[in-house]
Amino acid sequence: MDEDKNITDLDVIELPTIPLRGLCVFPNMVLHFDIGREKSINALEKAMINNQHIFLTSQKDENTDLPTPEDFYHLGTIGKIKQMLKLPGDSIRVLVEGVCRGRIEEVGHEVPYFKCSIAPIREPEILKDDPEAEALMRTVLSNFDEYININQNLAPEIFASVVTIEDPGRMSDMISSHLEIKLDKMQLLLETLDPKERLEKLNEILLKEIEILNIEQDISSKVKSQINKNQREYYLREQMRAIQEELGVSEDVEDEIAGFLDKLNGLEVEEKTKDKIEKEIKRFSKMQQSSAEATVSRNYIETILALPWNEESKDNIDLNKAEDILNEDHYGLDKVKERVLEYLAVIRLSESLKGPILCLVGPPGVGKTSIAKSIARSIDREFVRMSLGGVRDEAEIRGHRRTYIGAIPGRIINAIKDSGVKNPVFLFDEVDKIGADYKGDPASALLEVLDPEQNKDFTDHYLEVPFDLSKVMFITTANTTDTIPRPLLDRMEVIEVSGYTEEEKVNIARKYLVPKQIKENGLTAKNISFTEQGIRTLINYYTRESGVRNLEREIGNLCRKVARNYVCGETKKVSISGKKVQEFLGKKKYHYDIIRGEKEVGVTTGLAWTIVGGDTLFIETTAVPGTGKLVLTGQLGDVMQESAKAGISYIRSVATKLDIDKEFYKKCDLHIHIPEGATPKDGPSAGVTMCTAIISTLTDTPVRKDVAMTGEITLRGKVLPVGGIREKVLAAHRAGIRKVLLPKDNEPDIAEIPEAVIGEMEFVLIKSINDALKHALIKE
Numbered sequence: 001m002d003e004d005k006n007i008t009d010l011d012v013i014e015l016p017t018i019p020l021r022g023l024c025v026f027p028n029m030v031l032h033f034d035i036g037r038e039k040s041i042n043a044l045e046k047a048m049i050n051n052q053h054i055f056l057t058s059q060k061d062e063n064t065d066l067p068t069p070e071d072f073y074h075l076g077t078i079g080k081i082k083q084m085l086k087l088p089g090d091s092i093r094v095l096v097e098g099v100c101r102g103r104i105e106e107v108g109h110e111v112p113y114f115k116c117s118i119a120p121i122r123e124p125e126i127l128k129d130d131p132e133a134e135a136l137m138r139t140v141l142s143n144f145d146e147y148i149n150i151n152q153n154l155a156p157e158i159f160a161s162v163v164t165i166e167d168p169g170r171m172s173d174m175i176s177s178h179l180e181i182k183l184d185k186m187q188l189l190l191e192t193l194d195p196k197e198r199l200e201k202l203n204e205i206l207l208k209e210i211e212i213l214n215i216e217q218d219i220s221s222k223v224k225s226q227i228n229k230n231q232r233e234y235y236l237r238e239q240m241r242a243i244q245e246e247l248g249v250s251e252d253v254e255d256e257i258a259g260f261l262d263k264l265n266g267l268e269v270e271e272k273t274k275d276k277i278e279k280e281i282k283r284f285s286k287m288q289q290s291s292a293e294a295t296v297s298r299n300y301i302e303t304i305l306a307l308p309w310n311e312e313s314k315d316n317i318d319l320n321k322a323e324d325i326l327n328e329d330h331y332g333l334d335k336v337k338e339r340v341l342e343y344l345a346v347i348r349l350s351e352s353l354k355g356p357i358l359c360l361v362g363p364p365g366v367g368k369t370s371i372a373k374s375i376a377r378s379i380d381r382e383f384v385r386m387s388l389g390g391v392r393d394e395a396e397i398r399g400h401r402r403t404y405i406g407a408i409p410g411r412i413i414n415a416i417k418d419s420g421v422k423n424p425v426f427l428f429d430e431v432d433k434i435g436a437d438y439k440g441d442p443a444s445a446l447l448e449v450l451d452p453e454q455n456k457d458f459t460d461h462y463l464e465v466p467f468d469l470s471k472v473m474f475i476t477t478a479n480t481t482d483t484i485p486r487p488l489l490d491r492m493e494v495i496e497v498s499g500y501t502e503e504e505k506v507n508i509a510r511k512y513l514v515p516k517q518i519k520e521n522g523l524t525a526k527n528i529s530f531t532e533q534g535i536r537t538l539i540n541y542y543t544r545e546s547g548v549r550n551l552e553r554e555i556g557n558l559c560r561k562v563a564r565n566y567v568c569g570e571t572k573k574v575s576i577s578g579k580k581v582q583e584f585l586g587k588k589k590y591h592y593d594i595i596r597g598e599k600e601v602g603v604t605t606g607l608a609w610t611i612v613g614g615d616t617l618f619i620e621t622t623a624v625p626g627t628g629k630l631v632l633t634g635q636l637g638d639v640m641q642e643s644a645k646a647g648i649s650y651i652r653s654v655a656t657k658l659d660i661d662k663e664f665y666k667k668c669d670l671h672i673h674i675p676e677g678a679t680p681k682d683g684p685s686a687g688v689t690m691c692t693a694i695i696s697t698l699t700d701t702p703v704r705k706d707v708a709m710t711g712e713i714t715l716r717g718k719v720l721p722v723g724g725i726r727e728k729v730l731a732a733h734r735a736g737i738r739k740v741l742l743p744k745d746n747e748p749d750i751a752e753i754p755e756a757v758i759g760e761m762e763f764v765l766i767k768s769i770n771d772a773l774k775h776a777l778i779k780e
Contacts, residue, residue: 007053007078007099007100007120008099008100008120008122009120010120011119012105012117012118012119013053013078013117013118013120014108014115014116014117014118015047015053015054015055015078015102015115015116015118016042016043016044016046016047016054016055016113016114016115017043017054017055017056017057017076017104017113017114017115017116017118018035018040018043018044018054018055018056018057018114019040019057019058019059019067019071019072019114020033020056020057020058020059021059021062022058022059022062022183023058023183024058024183024186024187024190025056025076025077025079025096025098026077026098026173026174026176026177026189026190027077027098027099027100027101027170027173028097028098028170028173028174029077029097029098029173029174029177030082030095030096030097030098031095031096031177032083032093032094032095032096033093033094033096034087034091034092034093034094035091035092035094036089036090036091036092037065038112039110039111039112039113039114040113041090041092042112042113043113043114043115044081044084044092044094046113046115047081048081048084052080052081053078053079053080053081053099054078054079054080054081054096055076055077055078055079055102055104055116055118056076056077056078056079056096056098057072057073057074057075057076057077057104058072058073058076058183058186058187059071059072060072060073062183068110069104069107069110069114073187073191074103074104075101075102075103075104075121075187075190075191076101076102076104076190077098077099077100077101077102077190078098078099078100078101078102078118078120079096079097079098079099080096080097080099081094081095081096082095082096082097083095098173100120100121100122100123101120101121101123101190101193102118102119102120102121103118103119103121104116104117104118105117105118105119121193123169123193123195124193124194124195126167126168126169126195126196128166130196132196133168133195133196133199136168136196136199136200136203137168137171137199139203140171140172140175140199140202140203140206141159141162141163141171143203143206143207143210144159144162144175144206145159146210147179147206147209147210147213150210150213150214150217151180151213153180154178158178161174162174162175162178167195168195168196168198168199169195169198171199172189172195172198172199172202173189175202175206176189176190176202179205179206179209180209181205181209185205188201189201189202189205257281257284257285260281260284260301260305261278261281263305264277264278264281264305267305267309267310268309268310269309270466272465273465273466276464276465277301277304277305277465280297280300280301280304281301283297284297284298284301296402296407300402300462303409303417303462303463304463304465306417307413307416307417307422307463307467308416308417308419308420308421308422309422309467310422311420311421311422312421312422312423312471313380313381313382313421313423313424314380315347315348315379315380315381315423316379316380317344317345317347317348317379318378319341319344319345319348321378322340322341322344322375322378322379323337323341325374325377325378326340326341326371326374326378329370329371329373329374329377330367330370330371330374331504331507331508331511331512332500332501332504332507332508333366333367333371333497335495335496335752336360336371336495336496336497339358339495340358340371340375340495343358344375344378344379347473357450357474357475357476357491357492357493358474358475358476358492358493358495359431359475359476359477359478359481359484359489359492359493359494359495360372360475360476360477360478360495360497361477361478361479361480361481361494361495361496361497362479362496362497362498362499362546362547363479363499363545363546363547364479364545364546364547364549365545365546365547365548365549365550366497366498366499366500366546366547366548367497367547367548368477368497369385369427369429369477371497372385372425372427372475372477373427375425375473375475376424376425376473379425381421381423381424381425381473382419382420382421382424382425383424383425383427384415384416384418384419384424384425384426384427385426385427385429386411386412386415386426386427386428386429387429387430388428388429388430388431388433388434388442388446389429389430389433389434390433390435391434391435391442392435392442393442394441394442394444394445395410395461396410396411396442397410397411397412397442397445397446397449398410398445398460398461399413399460399461399462399463400461400462401461401462402461402462402464407462408462409460409462409463410460410461410462412426412449412458412460412469413460413462413463413467416467416469416472422468422469422471422472423471423472423473424472424473425472425473425475426472426473426474426475427475427476427477428446428474428475428476428477429476429477430477430478430479431446431476431477431478431484431488432478432479432480432481432482432483432484433483434446443485443488444485444487446488447487447488447491449469449474450474450476450488450491450492451491452470455468455469455470455472456468456469456470476492481494498546498726498727499545499546499547499727500546500547500548501730501754501757502536502539502540502730502734503754503756504754505535505539505548505551506532506535506536506539508548508551509530509535509538509539509548509551509555510530510532510535513548513551513552513555514530514535514555516552517552517555517556517559518559520556520559521556521559521560521562521563522563523559523562523563523566526573527562527563527566527573527574528558528559528562528573528574528575528576529573529574529575529576530555530575530576531575531576531577531578533577533578534575534576534577534578534580534581536578537577537578537581537582538551538554538555538581539551540590540734541588541589541590541591542554542581542585542588542589542590543589543590544589544590546727554585557584557585558576558581558584558585561584562574599702599703599704599705599778600702600703600705601696601697601700601701601702601703602620602621602622602623602693602694602696602697602703603618603619603620603621603693603696603703604618604619604689604690604692604693604696604703604709604776605617605618605619605689605705605707605708605709605732605735605737606618606619606685606686606689606690606708606709606710607685607708607709607710607728607729607731607732607740608681608683608685608686608710608728608731609683609685609723609724609727609728614724614726614727614728614729614730614731614732615731616708616731616732616735616737617674617681617686617689618674618675619672619673619674619686619689619690619693620672620673620674620675620693621670621671621672621673621690621693621694621696621697622670622671622697623664623668623669623670623671623697623698624668624669624671625667625668625669626667626668626669627666627669628665628666628667628668628669629669629670630644630645630648630669630670630672631669631670631671631672632644632672632673633671633672633673633674634673634674634675634676634681635679635680635681636672636674636681636682637680637681637682637683638682639682639683639684640681640682640683640684640686640690643684643686643687643690643712643713644672644690644694646687646713646714646715647687647690647691647694647713648665648670648694649715650691650713650714650715650716650717650769651691651694651695651698652664652665653715654717658695658698658699659699660695660698660699661698664698670694670697672690672693672694674686683722684712684720684722685710685711685712685722685724685728686710687711687712687713687719688709688710688711688712688713688719688741688766688769688772689709689710691713691769691772692709692769692772692773692776692777695769695773695777696776696777699777701777701778701779702777702778703776703777703778704739704775704776704777704778706736706737706738706739707737707739707740707741707775707776708732708735708737708739708740708741709740709741709742709766709772709776710722710725710728710740710741710742710743711741711742711743711746711766711772712743713769717768717769717770718767718768719743719744719766719767719768719769719771719772720743720745721743721744721745721746722743722746725742725746725749725750725752725753726749726752726753728740729750729753729757729761729763730753730754730757732761733757733760733761738760738761738762739761739762739764739775740761740762740763740764741764741766741771741772741775741776742763742764742765742766743765743766743767744765744766744767746765747765750763
């Protein structure tokens with residue numbers, strides 16, 4: 001050992017060098033390895049002749065047979081040969097002990113062996129009482145103990161030999177030599193000269209290896225338990241079979257197959273379909289019943305035999321009964337009910353469903369789904385609903401092919417199977433929200449389903465046999481037709497289910513919503529009642545919608561508050577008035593525009609359509625000295641901006657007739673603003689309103705406050721028709737306006753307005769801007 005210590009005192013020493021393949025030697029490490037390459041044997045013999053010291057380093061790539069100095073690491077370990085033994089086949093087994101780290105300073109020669117100038121590396125000394133080193137040693141020892149317990153390839157005695165080492169550097173080298181890690185990580189530890197830094201890196205490697213070993217152990221135990229479970233099940237199954245044979249009980253599949261064949265014989269299906277099912281049953285009978293394939297086959301046969309091939313509801317189309325049911329379930333919606341009754345009358349006369357599919361289109365909460373339920377109830381048919389919102393996979397419609405694990409039929413076939421009849425009323429809800437992605441286009445798959453000429457032979461991918469859907473009454477619902485693919489929309493007849501008026505909402509609340517919510521919340525008429533004023537307050541100031549969904553929610557909210565008070569001891573009956581509504585629900589959430597104040601210059605009242613119904617729109621215009629700029633504010637969309645520009649162009653063309661300065665577009669800037677700037681606005685309906693406001697500003701003529709208008713304009717001053725007349729007029733009526741200017745071509749739409757509103761309103765039909773100016777501007 002004194003000789004070894006002398007080596008560390010030398011600056012440089014020339015030693016024979018052996019590059020090792022897949023092996024890394026650490027100081028104080030005793031190990032043996034075999035060498036067979038000629039250069040390595042020569043280097044070993046030279047070392048034995050001199051002082052038995054040799055330099056051991058690792059090859060970067062163990063597959064290199066004839067390494068050069070660039071192929072091995074230049075930091076390795078100076079070792080001392082303890083023993084050598086010649087083996088058969090010209091190879092030698094060597095026992096060496098690592099002395100210290102060394103670095104190659106220069107390669108002397110490469111033939112007949114590598115001879116290198118080695119600089120021994122002295123390790124930095126660590127104080128015996130260094131707390132950081134002590135903490136690192138304890139942590140590494142703890143993790144190494146856990147590593148040995150998990151790794152079955154290492155003997156437990158190794159830990160006993162390591163735990164007695166007090167030197168941090170020597171301990172880290174000893175532990176590193178026993179780790180089963182990649183060579184590059186071993187080399188990293190060898191090249192880390194500071195013992196404390198080496199301990200930190202060693203600790204990181206230990207933690208990662210422990211995590212990997214734990215995962216391997218979990219995987220191994222899962223695989224083992226699964227194998228044991230399968231073996232146990234097989235053993236029990238064989239035991240059961242032997243017991244049944246001894247008892248004379250044969251749990252053969254013969255009874256099951258006979259049951260399948262009996263069901264098949266009772267079906268009235270096409271010969272091809274029957275042959276296909278029979279072929280599958282025979283195939284199933286030859287399978288090993290414990291196999292996964294037999295389970296798949298059994299599921300297929302059970303599914304196809306459970307379909308209602310021959311069962312159907314007997315139609316009972318009584319139009320008087322149907323009308324009574326529709327009136328009982330829904331208030332208002334006269335045009336929708338009329339169209340539904342016409343549809344049922346045609347079905348009764350023709351005894352066929354061939355014809356357009358009904359598509360109920362309207363805003364949320366107006367009763368589209370419940371209308372479909374009422375149709376089913378009125379003709380005594382089963383009702384099936386399928387929501388298409390967010391459906392992106394074609395397999396949802398057509399089913400999965402049986403080549404896939406876990407394949408199931410499409411939702412259409414599943415729904416018909418669950419209904420038990422082949423002619424239910426089938427509702428496709430939210431058909432406007434259907435999607436498409438890489439899995440296919442469900443909308444295209446629906447084309448076959450909804451086409452009366454094709455759906456009599458609808459083939460689900462799972463069934464692989466045609467099923468007749470021609471007797472199913474399909475109904476669809478949507479909030480808008482804009483997002484429905486055109487080919488799909490072409491197969492449907494659209495019925496508009498528009499929003500309810502305030503009067504209709506009051507009646508719906510009194511007849512349906514209030515009794516329903518009182519019952520659902522455990523109350524009775526003795527505990528709570530709603531006044532008409534209370535219901536109107538809810539409608540106008542706590543909900544803003546075309547339907548009645550939120551209205552029902554708020555009624556339920558009031559009922560819950562009364563129920564709580566009742567349980568707490570307040571047994572007095574509560575009458576829900578407008579004041580009581582505000583007391584229970586807090587401040588008003590919405591405020592409708594009410595026409596107040598005096599006539600003003602440059603302020604006109606327009607009418608707009610929104611998804612929750614009609615609304616009034618105040619358009620403010622002002623002119624200031626400038627250079628002819630047009631400023632538009634209030635989040636106006638492209639169409640509204642174009643309407644404003646078209647109006648200015650028209651005014652310039654008739655400026656003389658209107659007594660407006662021809663050069664106004666050069667001398668002043670026009671600013672058009674629509675309040676509630678946070679709300680985006682767009683559409684052509686405000687064209688006539690904006691044009692009138694600009695003319696009022698430029699002529700300094702006030703506009704009547706009690707007049708509202710709507711209509712699209714052209715560059716020639718013509719007023720074109722627009723949509724949403726019913727909702728717009730109702731909004732004007734609610735705001736206190738009694739005179740509305742409508743495009744002449746919208747005259748037929750007046751018939752859709754409730755008679756109670758028509759009786760209180762004056763409608764002026766206009767063809768041009770001049771007609772609007774006559775009724776809107778107040779000339780002195």
